[in-house]
Amino acid sequence: MKLKSAVAAIAMAAALSLSSLALADITGKVSIDGKPPKAADIDMSGVKECAAQHPDPVPDPTVVADDKGNLANVIVAIKKDEGKDLPGEAPKEPAVLDQKGCMYEPHVLPMMAGQDFVVKNQDDFLHNVHSLSTINPAFNFGQPTKDEGKKIEPMKAAEYFRVKCDVHPWMSAYVAVFEHPFFAVSKEDGTYKIPTAGLPDGDYTLTFWHEKYASDADNLPTEKITVKGGKAEAPEHKFKAEAAMAEPAKGAAGQAVLAADTKPAPACPACAVPKLEKVAQASK
Ligand SMILES: [Cu+2]
Numbered sequence: 016m017k018l019k020s021a022v023a024a025i026a027m028a029a030a031l032s033l034s035s036l037a038l039a040d041i042t043g044k045v046s047i048d049g050k051p052p053k054a055a056d057i058d059m060s061g062v063k064e065c066a067a068q069h070p071d072p073v074p075d076p077t078v079v080a081d082d083k084g085n086l087a088n089v090i091v092a093i094k095k096d097e098g099k100d101l102p103g104e105a106p107k108e109p110a111v112l113d114q115k116g117c118m119y120e121p122h123v124l125p126m127m128a129g130q131d132f133v134v135k136n137q138d139d140f141l142h143n144v145h146s147l148s149t150i151n152p153a154f155n156f157g158q159p160t161k162d163e164g165k166k167i168e169p170m171k172a173a174e175y176f177r178v179k180c181d182v183h184p185w186m187s188a189y190v191a192v193f194e195h196p197f198f199a200v201s202k203e204d205g206t207y208k209i210p211t212a213g214l215p216d217g218d219y220t221l222t223f224w225h226e227k228y229a230s231d232a233d234n235l236p237t238e239k240i241t242v243k244g245g246k247a248e249a250p251e252h253k254f255k256a257e258a259a260m261a262e263p264a265k266g267a268a269g270q271a272v273l274a275a276d277t278k279p280a281p282a283c284p285a286c287a288v289p290k291l292e293k294v295a296q297a298s299k
Contacts, residue, residue: 043249045091073118089201093219094237111135143180151176172192221252
């Protein structure tokens with residue numbers, strides 16, 4: 016009996032601590048309104064050291080969505096203007112961009128200005144890490160073999176930018192820099208969770224960035240939220256799949272070319288024209 020009540024007390028304490036943790040988040044979900052495009056596989060056959068690491072096909076990470084349209088790799092953040100005077104220090108742990116099997120991990124990497132920034136290489140051959148940042152310190156260096164972590168200059172200001180590898184054209188990652196710590200990336204089920212420690216209660220605007228559906232940093236789609244007791248449940252944000260394909264986002268310099276652009280056969284004929292335009296813009 017005693018044991019049972021002890022177990023019950025522990026379970027209750029755990030439940031309470033879970034609920035108090037849950038109180039400290041902005042939560043929500045991102046999805047595509049419409050049929051998610053089927054991701055094409057990346058063709059690494061021309062580079063044997065890359066292909067050798069992937070017994071199974073590697074889907075293009077540009078749009079990672081499940082059958083229900085739940086969308087991963089969306090960066091959700093409190094809008095810059097509302098966030099700039101907010102409290103919050105850069106996390107102590109570094110933001111890490113890793114390279115493994117000729118792919119970047121993670122594919123999208125949000126970080127805070129001033130946070131330590133480390134680039135790793137798990138492959139024992141050359142990658143070139145080339146940022147297309149225009150506001151932040153640009154970097155462009157080779158990592159010729161395995162590297163446990165090269166610390167580079169921290170980013171300084173709010174910006175979304177692409178990182179690419181000049182050796183392997185399909186390698187693409189996106190970095191997002193914020194001047195506050197209130198951001199998150201949607202997971203494969205489309206959900207996200209933004210910790211609110213230090214965020215005063217009140218009305219805020221969330222912005223939603225995605226490399227294909229919304230990459231114009233000055234014109235990101237938004238949802239309004241009210242944070243109360245550190246908690247808010249945001250309305251589900253839906254990207255319109257069809258509209259986005261007909262009218263590609265005009266990202267800031269360096270954001271437009273997708274990994275998929277290097278492939279000859281687009282998943283749908285309608286996608287071909289905007290992709291070509293983007294390549295043309297990027298080559299200027
Ligand atoms: Cu590479």
